[in-house]
Amino acid sequence: MSSDKPHDHEACIDTALARARSLCDDRSVQLTPIREKVLAIVWKSHKPVGAYQVLDELSRTHKAARPPTVYRALDFLIAEGLIHKIESLNAYLGCGEAGVPHTSQFLICRDCGTAEEIVDPALDKALEAATKRARFTVERKVVEIAGLCARCVH
Amino acid sequence: MSSDKPHDHEACIDTALARARSLCDDRSVQLTPIREKVLAIVWKSHKPVGAYQVLDELSRTHKAARPPTVYRALDFLIAEGLIHKIESLNAYLGCGEAGVPHTSQFLICRDCGTAEEIVDPALDKALEAATKRARFTVERKVVEIAGLCARCVH
DNA sequence: GGCGCGTTGTTATGTTGTATCATTCGAGCC
DNA sequence: GGCTCGAATGATACAACATAACAACGCGCC
Numbered sequence: 146m147s148s149d150k151p152h153d154h155e156a157c158i159d160t161a162l163a164r165a166r167s168l169c170d171d172r173s174v175q176l177t178p179i180r181e182k183v184l185a186i187v188w189k190s191h192k193p194v195g196a197y198q199v200l201d202e203l204s205r206t207h208k209a210a211r212p213p214t215v216y217r218a219l220d221f222l223i224a225e226g227l228i229h230k231i232e233s234l235n236a237y238l239g240c241g242e243a244g245v246p247h248t249s250q251f252l253i254c255r256d257c258g259t260a261e262e263i264v265d266p267a268l269d270k271a272l273e274a275a276t277k278r279a280r281f282t283v284e285r286k287v288v289e290i291a292g293l294c295a296r297c298v299h
Numbered sequence: 300m301s302s303d304k305p306h307d308h309e310a311c312i313d314t315a316l317a318r319a320r321s322l323c324d325d326r327s328v329q330l331t332p333i334r335e336k337v338l339a340i341v342w343k344s345h346k347p348v349g350a351y352q353v354l355d356e357l358s359r360t361h362k363a364a365r366p367p368t369v370y371r372a373l374d375f376l377i378a379e380g381l382i383h384k385i386e387s388l389n390a391y392l393g394c395g396e397a398g399v400p401h402t403s404q405f406l407i408c409r410d411c412g413t414a415e416e417i418v419d420p421a422l423d424k425a426l427e428a429a430t431k432r433a434r435f436t437v438e439r440k441v442v443e444i445a446g447l448c449a450r451c452v453h
Numbered sequence: 454g455g456c457g458c459g460t461t462g463t464t465a466t467g468t469t470g471t472a473t474c475a476t477t478c479g480a481g482c483c
Numbered sequence: 484g485g486c487t488c489g490a491a492t493g494a495t496a497c498a499a500c501a502t503a504a505c506a507a508c509g510c511g512c513c
Binding site: 279289 | 386406415417421428430433434435438439440442443444445446447448
């Protein structure tokens, strides 16, 4: 997230969950309790979360949870565009633009650990131009910028 | 690589190794036999290579090789800018622009497996503008586009 | 000769992700 | 009611990727 002031993160989670429920309903796919719980865990912060960290949390309420439980839920959520995988961290992050077509670009702070999803049409355009020039058919874009966010650079 | 015609890959490897030797010499760092061998293995193709695949190859001539052997060599080569890590594949690729400051952007074909390193000033500029706007201090950029290359799309 | 430092050897372990098959459960149908 | 089918989950095992920690070696240098 980009706000410089603290935000009501409970509301933030609630919004994300409500939107997820609505989207899954529209698409006639099942946001099961496990999937919803995993989504909530990922949304607990704006920091990318590892799959085994999700597993730890999930285990508290769901003793049967095993790695495949988590990975299946994560795969579902990614397929539905509700979360993103941060490749450079092997971690997962709630998508703030779920349901809106967009490409994912991230600013990841190595100090506070937060990852901000940015939407930059100019960057998209540059990417498109570059791939078109190479006659490359794009299926997936990974843009992950690591460094220090505005708050941590001081 | 971007050429549509086959190229002399032996020459390609030789060039990369020669440049690496020259750069390491300039910098007074040691391109030891293990490191050079690992670099040669990575350069055997223009496809990203996994660390354990490197280990398999290295083991043929170097029986003592273990995971740390390989990862130390890879870390050295990355630090010297001689190879890149492709985060979305957990694999490593020879850098065609070693010694020249540049940001790494890759077009990765899911069909033939080749990864082409592109240099696109417009893309760089867009990235810079986006991060500047967010007052984000960049340390590392990961741009990896997956899809189908011009040869495989047909 | 002994010290410091960079490199490699060695063993063990940590972290991330999948394969495979069994089981459950609800919707639609006869 | 009993069937079947498919989606989701349970359960076990394993594969793939990466690092920790300490020992040993070799070489330049005082």
